[in-house]
Amino acid sequence: MSATLLYIEDDREIGEFVSSHLENCGYEVKWLRSGDQALEAAKDCDLVILDVMLPGLDGFTVGQRLKKSLPALPILLLSARTAIDDKLQGLQFADDYVTKPFHPDELTARIEVLLRRSGTAAPDCLAVKHLLVYERENRIVNQDTGEEVALSGKQFHIFNYLLKHLNQIMTKEQIYEAVWGEPYLDGDKTLMVHIRYLREKIEREPAAPEIIETVRGIGYRVRA
Template sequence: MNERRTVLVVEDDPDIAALVGGYLTKEGFSVASAASGREALAEFDRCIPALVILDIGLPDVDGIEVCRSMRERSDVPLMFLTARDDEIDRIVGLELGADDYVTKPFSPRELTARAKAILRRSQITSSSDQVMRQGAVTVDLGRREVTVGSELADLTAREFDLLAYLIEHTGLALSRQQLLDGVWGYDWYGDVRTVDVHIAQLRKKLGDAADIRTVRGIGYRWA
């Protein structure tokens, strides 16, 4: 399924970079590497990756700044890999458009599974003419675009998939685990609270048009 898609691994620790790159290569991916922020941006422009795995603690430029620069260029899926487990870092990273956040130490197999799940969800669907409308919100599954009224919403790949899943199940109360299974995938491992962070981002970006209701004791539903 990978068709030799390229994953850009940005990590200044050569042992970790080799470990991650080795597992991705075994899964059939082409791997590009960078050990600094400046090198990462140059490699990003050169190889046009399908996914970026980005360490926050880089020697020259903070990974969050690198993420911001990449987001100005593209909406390519991006995963943070870092030793920093501070909630503020996590929220800032997700607000900038990161699709996932993995803290060290980590399981290489789990990291690879998450990378594959992100790439699987980010693939453009074959039903390019499928459009869903709910109130002022229009979701174009083929173009992977969301508009609120006449304005294009700036969503990450994960936020798009979560919104589409909620609207596809309009009126149904979905638990956090159901949302994780349906959007992140059954092979995703992590804290269910990541759903809450992404819901908060959707509400912020969609404003009053975000008809996402919190269902006490269960999860969320699109009303």
């Protein structure tokens, strides 16, 4: 099961960009534009990403209240403030402090470290039928033969995206836009071709796939 992140950011453009990036990485994201409802929203989350500059209650106040009520919940602060005093103030309650601007991959890496530390990170190895998937190593092993399955970059990204949304039906549009980063054009066969070649490498019987299921008229799903 993917981790659930509470993201508190008042800037709409930044919030939409970061939320989309994190969702494409397989996380469930709750996005709030102020800290007013933070405590209630955080109760079923695995980690909080908290901007310092917020309307109303500032991020330092929100973070301190969250840590007091939910001491085991990791908090990652985001701030354009680079002064050492601000960092020290934030790190009195936060588990990490990232200064803006930041690269989204750095944010994801920091999140994964905090989740591993708190014991809520996804396991390094996932078993799917006869496959063992080592996500962090970008490696897939066929348990029937003991051999590594060689996928192209796009094939791996498609499969990894479906694995991050295990048991969910993902539309062709969702998969294409997550993997290619471009709008899906109706009638485009690119994804279908990649799925066909992917099945030839990972399925026991590509003509009767057990791993990647086609949901006619909608998209695809990988069942656990």
